[in-house]
Amino acid sequence: MKTNRHLMAVLATAMLSLATSAQTITGKYDIPKVPEWAKNAVFYQIYPQTFCDSDGDGIGDLKGIISKLDYVKSLGVDAIWFNPFFDSPFNDAGYDIRDYYKIAPRYGTNEDAKRLFEEAHKRGMHVIFDYVISYTAIDHPWFVASQKQEKNKYSNYYIWTETNWVDPPMEFAGQFVKGYGQRNGQFMRNFYWCQPALNFGFANPDPDQKWQLPTNHPDVMAMREDLKNVLRFWMDMGADGFRADMAGALVKTRRVRGNEQFFNTNENETKLFWREIRRLLEKEYPQGFMVAEWSYPSDALDDCFHVDFFHWFKGYNDLFQKESWRILNGVSEGHSYFDAEGKGDVREFLRSYMDQYQKTVGKGYISLPMGNHDNARLGNKRTDKELEIVYAFGFTMPGVPFLYYGNEIGMRQLPTNWPQVEGAYQPRNGARTPMQWSQDKNLGFSTGDANKLYLPVDPSPDAPNVATQEKNPNSLLNKTRRLIALHHSEPALANYAEFVPLYPSAEGQDPYPFVYARAAGNDVVLVMLNPRAEASDATFPVNIAFKRTKLLAGDRFPITRNKKTGNVTISMPATSYAIVKLERSERAEHLGCLRVVGAESEGPTLVEGAPDALLSACLHSHANGCQKHQQDDDSFLHHLSDSLLIWSFRIL
């Protein structure tokens, strides 16, 4: 008995170390509480001004978008996010909204919007609009009224100090504009000076600064109600939800300073507002979907949003845009992981990502967008094959994939010395150029004069385009379609399926390749990515007994499994990837077995792994009524004989 107790202790320790390891694939998952249609949705992002111009005026429009909905559907996506299409002076490309209730005339009419939503729905797609409520355009009627000296309904809709002559305290330095309009006071701006911040109140108003209104001030509450009506208006029109611009800094605070005043004020009161919106949707529009531009998932997904874009953080840069020519501020921070040079490291990304993933799993989705209107194109000095590896990552990571228009054909980042337009500034202007449909005039975007276009089209003779790629089954376009189809067809690749990073896991290991598992129940998929232009080998543990692998997408290369240790060794060619499914034996439900051999007198010998013959013996004995003791954690202890024990535990 003494020895048995010792054995149990050894086994228990081994079990514990397996169970707590971050590298253990369990197949368990929780589906967050999201509308049914969005559980496993893939989104496509459309920038209205440059998608398709139906009337030759050089600017994209809603009729143009409607004419391309069959194409969008053909990608296999479930939903579309539209950047703002509201009436605007366009100092910030339409994010500066002048009338929340009106489609900008250059894009069409409200009737066109209604038809756009209907046509998308007819094709089984959902649509979300851009809900931009942390600020308005400077010529929005609310602000026009607010800047008047005489008190009126809108005086407190924005944040005004009491006088032009006294600056607000240091924590707000640089955030206020003085000398505008009639009112003796300074107003708080958002990103650009001409985007006055709406007044959601202050989380902890400074008693010495009377202009800081509490969040429950009646004028603040009235403003919030007006914004809720904006939401209702577009949901009634047919929208299925929204993406919230700069969602994390609605409520202001003196506890942060600088740009944090409009990125993330880290105040609970901002969450309280979004929870009100969540309750509103649940009650009035239960299929309504909420996406945040917050980049702080542990807050954004805390009973607020269904999804948070996690791209305003260092880890995202680590993946895609660390070099000076790739990053918004033009200052190199190092090397991207997804780069042929192979000088990046994915571990810094993983540290931040896993921290947020573990805090939010089952509550909502983290999205790592595949490009967007604020960043340089992913196709920035990357070949189609390199982009395919980026998308293999993007469509197999947990959370909701968002694909920026044109990236499916590998549209390139265009010269940053092109004119900035509507507040784009480099490199954003080079990522907002017209969609490239064909080799026709203006690459099929517009029949208008080339010099009238919103931005020039890619002038290079080999500029990628849809028509050419449609004809080639191995074009990036068609490979992207297959990756999206795979995302939907493989249970292990669903937005909610389990995510287990496998390699690199320790300091000192070569940072290439990047390997992770996705799992849902018995379905397990390995994703292996080697974006560098150099071969990469790796050995990593996989706690799943599998007989063979099935290549779902990517390249073939040797994958071997050591049955004794459970370690998998791969040899990946330069610039390659593979998504493989583990095909398990029928015994696969018994995993991670530990075999213990030894008579009491000899003491135990612990052998990791489960030789097939022994496992068969275990199951055979089991069938013949050998003793089986179920443990609390769904594991089983099989007594085969006095000197032979097999400990196995179920994955399901």
Ligand SMILES: [Ca+2]
């Ligand atoms: Ca047009």
